Amino acid sequence: MITKTIVCPKCKNQIEIQGNPGDVILVTCPKCDTKGKFSFPADITEIEKTTDSYSIQIDNLTKIFKDVTAVNNVSFKVKNGEIFGFLGPNGAGKTTTIKAMLGLIHMNTGKIKINGYDIIKNSKESRTKIGYLPEIISFYENLTPVQTLNFFCEMKGQDKSIVKPLIKEVGLEDAMNKKVGTFSRGMRQLLGIAQTMIGSPSIYVLDEPMAGLDARWVKIVRDKIRMLNERGATIMFSSHILSEVQNLCTRVAIINKGRLIAEDTVPNLSKYLKIKPRLEIEISGLNGEVPNIIATFEGVEQYSAKGDILFITCDSSVRIKVIKALEEAKFEIKDIKTFEPSLEEAFVRLIEGDK
Ligand SMILES: Nc1ncnc2c1ncn2[C@@H]1O[C@H](COP(=O)(O)OP(=O)(O)OP(=O)(O)O)[C@@H](O)[C@H]1O
Ligand SMILES: [Mg+2]
Numbered sequence: 001m002i003t004k005t006i007v008c009p010k011c012k013n014q015i016e017i018q019g020n021p022g023d024v025i026l027v028t029c030p031k032c033d034t035k036g037k038f039s040f041p042a043d044i045t046e047i048e049k050t051t052d053s054y055s056i057q058i059d060n061l062t063k064i065f066k067d068v069t070a071v072n073n074v075s076f077k078v079k080n081g082e083i084f085g086f087l088g089p090n091g092a093g094k095t096t097t098i099k100a101m102l103g104l105i106h107m108n109t110g111k112i113k114i115n116g117y118d119i120i121k122n123s124k125e126s127r128t129k130i131g132y133l134p135e136i137i138s139f140y141e142n143l144t145p146v147q148t149l150n151f152f153c154e155m156k157g158q159d160k161s162i163v164k165p166l167i168k169e170v171g172l173e174d175a176m177n178k179k180v181g182t183f184s185r186g187m188r189q190l191l192g193i194a195q196t197m198i199g200s201p202s203i204y205v206l207d208e209p210m211a212g213l214d215a216r217w218v219k220i221v222r223d224k225i226r227m228l229n230e231r232g233a234t235i236m237f238s239s240h241i242l243s244e245v246q247n248l249c250t251r252v253a254i255i256n257k258g259r260l261i262a263e264d265t266v267p268n269l270s271k272y273l274k275i276k277p278r279l280e281i282e283i284s285g286l287n288g289e290v291p292n293i294i295a296t297f298e299g300v301e302q303y304s305a306k307g308d309i310l311f312i313t314c315d316s317s318v319r320i321k322v323i324k325a326l327e328e329a330k331f332e333i334k335d336i337k338t339f340e341p342s343l344e345e346a347f348v349r350l351i352e353g354d355k
Contacts, residue, residue, distance in 0.1 A: 011034070013030070015029060015030070053079055054077045055078050056236060058075055058097070060073050060110050061107055063105065071107075076263045082234060083248050084250070084251050084252070085239060085244075086236060088240060094240075095207055095238070102130065131198075131203070132204075132205050133192045133204070135238075139188065145178075146167065148180055152198050162198065169197075170193055170194045170224060190221070193209070203236070204236070206235065208238055209225065218244070276314060278312070278338070279312040279314065279319060279336065279339075280309055282308050283326070286307070290310065297321075298318075300318065
């Protein structure tokens with residue numbers, strides 16, 4: 001049974017009514033005798049909350065803008081209390097995914113739960129404990145940070161007494177009375193983070209929080225993200241810079257051209273980025289000529305020769321076979337060096353569309 005207070009449209013008398021979800025009841029105003037119908041929303045008790053250990057669950061999200069499939073059947077989960085990196089090159093679909101999660105754009109297909117609440121069925125509940133830092137955040141240029149955050153407090157229905165402590169907390173106390181229009185990009189970003197902290201969210205969704213910042217500001221923002229996480233919040237942040245993600249995250253999802261290509265811990269990323277070692281084999285009398293057996297060798301992806309050095313890119317499993325074949329073909333091997341590309345190198349190759 002739901003109890004609700006409604007207002008008589010004629011005499012403005014407040015009337016308390018009771019009913020079940022989906023009920024349509026006849027109401028008579030006890031003051032002016034006006035009669036009317038009231039319908040209790042059918043879904044009012046459909047608040048579903050799963051009690052699992054995920055703050056964010058995305059299942060088969062697809063978003064199509066006219067002729068662009070920005071997000072293509074993407075699924076991943078963010079665990080409670082982790083710092084989760086959402087990594088991908090420009091145009092990969094990061095912002096679109098984040099906007100869909102927050103209900104800012106409609107998805108074509110998919111199911112998303114935040115804090116266990118379905119974002120469509122229980123949109124209000126799903127959004128109450130999220131702090132969101134958009135990719136581009138606009139402030140009124142002639143307001144001070146205090147006035148700016150007062151404004152956000154009003155919008156979020158929060159007490160303004162938190163504003164000054166919040167400004168100190170993010171390290172903007174020296175700029176307390178300056179106009180936001182005079183702020184550097186880094187200072188704006190800190191004000192943006194302060195804005196997300198209003199209402200003490202349990203989940204922070206930060207879209208490229210370190211974009212456009214120099215190394216010093218990146219560190220400042222990174223420290224703030226760590227601070228929020230140490231207090232127990234779950235953080236999901238997007239980035240197109242692998243090192244930022246490596247530095248901060250427990251787990252990472254990589255999106256490229258709208259498709260998710262990995263969801264794993266940082267140390268496990270190398271297997272998704274198809275890191276292949278490069279061999280440098282020194283062979284007596286090679287004279288810059290690639291041996292014929294190498295050009296047709298199964299599993300050898302790239303090869304070249306310079307002087308007595310043969311350069312080969314292949315899987316680790318092919319490496320031994322190549323050496324053996326060269327020895328059997330009577331090439332005199334003098335030295336072998338193996339170079340493992342860094343994650344950064346592999347990620348850049350991926351961004352550039354390297355197969
Ligand atoms: N409102 C829109 N209308 C049409 N296409 C859009 C719209 N928003 C995004 N797109 C397209 O969807 C794709 C994904 O864009 P999105 O902004 O999600 O990428 P992103 O990963 O956030 O990139 P960036 O790192 O540059 O911020 C791009 O091809 C983009 O042009
Ligand atoms: Mg973006």
